[in-house]
Structure formats: structure tokens, C-alpha cells
Amino acid sequence: MxxxxxxxxxxxxxxxxxxxxxxxxxxxxxxxxxxxxxxxxxxxxxxxAPAVAVVVDVLIEGPLAGEIVGKLFFEVAKAELPADATAALAPVLQALAANPGKKLVIAGFHDPSGDPAVNHELAKNRAKAVRAAITSQGVDAARVALRKPEQTAVDGPADEARRVEIRLVD
The missing domain is CATH 1.20.5 (Single alpha-helices involved in coiled-coils or other helix-helix interfaces)
Structure with a gap:
């Protein structure tokens, strides 16, 4: 070439x-x-990246124990906090401040009617809404635990099946 x-x-x-x-x-x-x-x-x-606190939804089991310091009642099929939530949570925050060594356990309840899985999730979401309201007031998330949702009795009052109880425990 x-x-x-x-x-x-x-x-x-x-x-x-x-x-x-x-x-x-x-x-x-x-x-x-x-x-x-x-x-x-x-x-x-x-x-x-900023440090973000991760809240893990660990549901504790066992018998309900401790002093009930708050109770909120929700609308049917709703997980949004009721209008009186701020007033209902005030004694909870006072009890927690007065007992710095104690924690809160939040338990959601549901009735046996309808789909059990949907009811369980709704009760858990109601408890999570209450936890979010409490931690938004400056309470350390480590002092607030969620309890596995409970089913109420068939013949109990209807509003008791849509409640979230807040207990002060050791």
C-alpha cells in the first residue's frame, strides 16, 4: 500500500x-x-445530609399495665386526631414531665366488625397519630412506645372501639 x-x-x-x-x-x-x-x-x-431521627414502629406486646393518663376517641374509619386532642394530651404531657423516669405506652383499639387487618391498621395509625402529636410537643420519641392494637368486646360501647389509651409506665 x-x-x-x-x-x-x-x-x-x-x-x-x-x-x-x-x-x-x-x-x-x-x-x-x-x-x-x-x-x-x-x-x-x-x-x-442532615441527621434525621428515624422512628421505628416496634409494637410491644404483653398485658396492659400502668396508669391511664389520657384517652382519645376517634371518628369512625378515621385516624386523624380529634378536635379536642390538644386538651386531651395536656394531662399526658404534664404527667410525663412530672415523672422523668417513666415512659408512655400508646395502645389503639378496634372492634371485631369488618376486616380484622384493616381494623388493626386503623388502630395502629390512630396510635401513631397520637405519638406524632406527643413528640411534636418536644417529648423524646424514645419515651413513647406503641402497643400492638387490641380488639374490644362485641357488646361494648361503640366509641370505646375507636379509642387510643395512653399509659404511664416504668
Whole structure:
């Protein structure tokens, strides 16, 4: 293809091959260097992320114990706090402040009618709403536990099946 006398074309070809080789080595070493730097330095997004308290929904079991310091009654099929929630939670906050070594256990209740899984979830969401209201008042989340939802008796008052009890425990 190339003539023996065509030294200029041969030199040009070697120059082009040399440049391509240098670009490839530069690219490979640059990527390797970048990967090593990424391992050494923490990710900027992780360093800038604020510390967020994670609330885990651990449902405790066992017999109901402790002094009832609050009781809230909810609307049918609703988990939103009732209008009188602030007034109902005031004695709870006072009892907790007066007993710094004690904790709260929040238990939601539901009746046996309808789908048990839906009722269980509704009672749990009601208890979580009460917990959120209490912790929003500055109470440490570690002092507030959720209890596994309870089913009420069939013949009991209807509003008792839509209640959340707050107990002060050791």
C-alpha cells in the first residue's frame, strides 16, 4: 500500500498511532485516578445530609399495665386526631414531665366488625397519630412506645372501639 520511498506518509501514520495511544492511556489512567479519589473522599451528598431521627414502629406486646393518663376517641374509619386532642394530651404531657423516669405506652383499639387487618391498621395509625402529636410537643420519641392494637368486646360501647389509651409506665 505504501511505497518504500513514501517516508512522509509513514511518519504521519506513526504520529497518528502515537497520539491515539497517548489518548487511550490518558483516558484509562484518568478514570483509574478518579476511581481512587472517589474511594478516599466521602460522597458530598452524604456529608451534607442532615441527621434525621428515624422512628421505628416496634409494637410491644404483653398485658396492659400502668396508669391511664389520657384517652382519645376517634371518628369512625378515621385516624386523624380529634378536635379536642390538644386538651386531651395536656394531662399526658404534664404527667410525663412530672415523672422523668417513666415512659408512655400508646395502645389503639378496634372492634371485631369488618376486616380484622384493616381494623388493626386503623388502630395502629390512630396510635401513631397520637405519638406524632406527643413528640411534636418536644417529648423524646424514645419515651413513647406503641402497643400492638387490641380488639374490644362485641357488646361494648361503640366509641370505646375507636379509642387510643395512653399509659404511664416504668
Amino acid at each position: 505504501m511505497d518504500e520511498n513514501d517516508d512522509g506518509a509513514r511518519v504521519g501514520l506513526w504520529v497518528v498511532l502515537g497520539i491515539i495511544t497517548l489518548l487511550l492511556f490518558g483516558l484509562i489512567f484518568g478514570l483509574g485516578f478518579r476511581a481512587m479519589q472517589a474511594k478516599k473522599a466521602p460522597a458530598p451528598a452524604a456529608a451534607a
